[in-house]
Amino acid sequence: MTGIAFVGTGFVADYYMTTLVNHPGLRLAGVFDRAPAELRRFASFYKVSAYPSLDALLDDPAVEIVANLTNPESHYEVSRRALEKGKHVYSEKPLAMRRDEAERLVRLAAQKGLSVAAAPANGLSAAHAAVASAIAAGEIGTPRLAYAEMEDGAVFRDKWQSWRSRSGAKWPGLHEFEIGCTLEHAGYALTWLVSLLGPVASLTAFSTLAFADKGVGTQGHAMGPDFSVGCLRFASGAAARLTCGLAAPRDRSLTILGDGGTILVRDLWDHHSPVYLEKAGAPRSLADKVLGRIERRLATALPLKPRPGKRLSLPLEARRPVLPAFPSQIDFCRGIAAQAEAVARGGAPFFSGDVALHITELALALSGAGERAQPYEVRSSFTPAAAAGRAPSR
Numbered sequence: 001m002t003g004i005a006f007v008g009t010g011f012v013a014d015y016y017m018t019t020l021v022n023h024p025g026l027r028l029a030g031v032f033d034r035a036p037a038e039l040r041r042f043a044s045f046y047k048v049s050a051y052p053s054l055d056a057l058l059d060d061p062a063v064e065i066v067a068n069l070t071n072p073e074s075h076y077e078v079s080r081r082a083l084e085k086g087k088h089v090y091s092e093k094p095l096a097m098r099r100d101e102a103e104r105l106v107r108l109a110a111q112k113g114l115s116v117a118a119a120p121a122n123g124l125s126a127a128h129a130a131v132a133s134a135i136a137a138g139e140i141g142t143p144r145l146a147y148a149e150m151e152d153g154a155v156f157r158d159k160w161q162s163w164r165s166r167s168g169a170k171w172p173g174l175h176e177f178e179i180g181c182t183l184e185h186a187g188y189a190l191t192w193l194v195s196l197l198g199p200v201a202s203l204t205a206f207s208t209l210a211f212a213d214k215g216v217g218t219q220g221h222a223m224g225p226d227f228s229v230g231c232l233r234f235a236s237g238a239a240a241r242l243t244c245g246l247a248a249p250r251d252r253s254l255t256i257l258g259d260g261g262t263i264l265v266r267d268l269w270d271h272h273s274p275v276y277l278e279k280a281g282a283p284r285s286l287a288d289k290v291l292g293r294i295e296r297r298l299a300t301a302l303p304l305k306p307r308p309g310k311r312l313s314l315p316l317e318a319r320r321p322v323l324p325a326f327p328s329q330i331d332f333c334r335g336i337a338a339q340a341e342a343v344a345r346g347g348a349p350f351f352s353g354d355v356a357l358h359i360t361e362l363a364l365a366l367s368g369a370g371e372r373a374q375p376y377e378v379r380s381s382f383t384p385a386a387a388a389g390r391a392p393s394r
Contacts, residue, residue, distance in 0.1 A: 002340035008069035009042035014165035023337040045167035117352035121335035123191035127273040141260025146240035148189035180224025182367035205230035205369035278309025354382035
């Protein structure tokens with residue numbers, strides 16, 4: 001059993017507590033938050049031990065992995081201190097707010113023989129495993145092009161000020177608007193893309209703040225980009241378009257087109273997302289034919305879209321995991337569990353080290369692209385020989 005501790009007990013920490021039950025190989029030694037009221041709320045609700053300080057947590061020999069669930073600006077400092085104390089680190093995204101800081105963390109971990117990994121864990125889902133298996137089996141031939149959508153809807157027009165986690169933590173809407181939707185959300189798509197298509201060689205991106213007024217309580221605050229689009233060129237020769245937004249209707253789908261067919265993933269935030277495979281040149285489905293006839297008869301396009309091809313079966317799991325409620329149906333603790341298993345066998349999980357750095361660099365480049373799109377040569381890379389998306393055994 002691996003001892004872990006949470007640093008940060010805000011909104012996202014509840015997602016980790018919800019999914020901790022899925023991984024009996026992990027034992028939560030305790031939690032810490034620099035805000036005493038937040039720490040008391042969380043520890044009392046979940047009946048877990050609270051450390052009096054970060055130093056006390058880092059000095060506890062029962063803690064092997066520190067889960068850094070603090071706000072993004074604190075990721076680097078907390079992770080650095082944990083690594084210097086000889087702890088493995090699993091960090092919420094991004095690994096750091098600057099590429100050079102992320103590089104220093106990866107170097108420090110390597111120097112100390114430690115593992116530093118980063119969220120998100122949606123690349124360890126059952127849906128991802130089904131897609132990876134289909135691509136490996138040559139079901140769509142060689143992947144050539146991908147379209148990734150990471151649109152979360154106009155949440156700033158919703159009643160986000162009243163949103164609370166299970167334990168009562170406020171959703172940090174203002175802070176997320178200040179950070180920008182790309183740094184918050186691009187990782188969910190990038191995790192899938194790099195694990196399936198390999199490292200990115202270059203990208204060209206555009207980002208902007210389209211809706212500066214995010215509602216009550218946000219006036220006078222500098223907002224981060226709420227829209228970005230990037231075209232990624234992979235070292236493998238494949239290309240992808242990734243869009244992140246905070247205004248368009250919710251769409252978190254991924255389409256991968258190969259020279260032999262197409263794969264569609266409905267929702268990258270859903271551990272059990274429906275996945276559809278359509279072979280190139282396959283006969284059109286009955287629904288598609290009927291819809292086509294109706295459209296021709298009415299001389300207008302209908303807002304209906306038949307499901308493409310066939311629905312793939314997801315791999316069987318020993319037991320169905322407990323997941324947070326919609327929309328974040330991700331096994332958040334699965335990343336920590338995969339890291340613990342890798343450390344136990346003397347290896348490293350796929351989403352760690354160079355891969356975590358690579359995803360962080362890509363997200364930072366997309367978010368900071370500005371309104372004058374220019375090519376960006378990616379400095380980081382990784383060897384894609386690791387077991388991409390391997391989920392921990394249970």
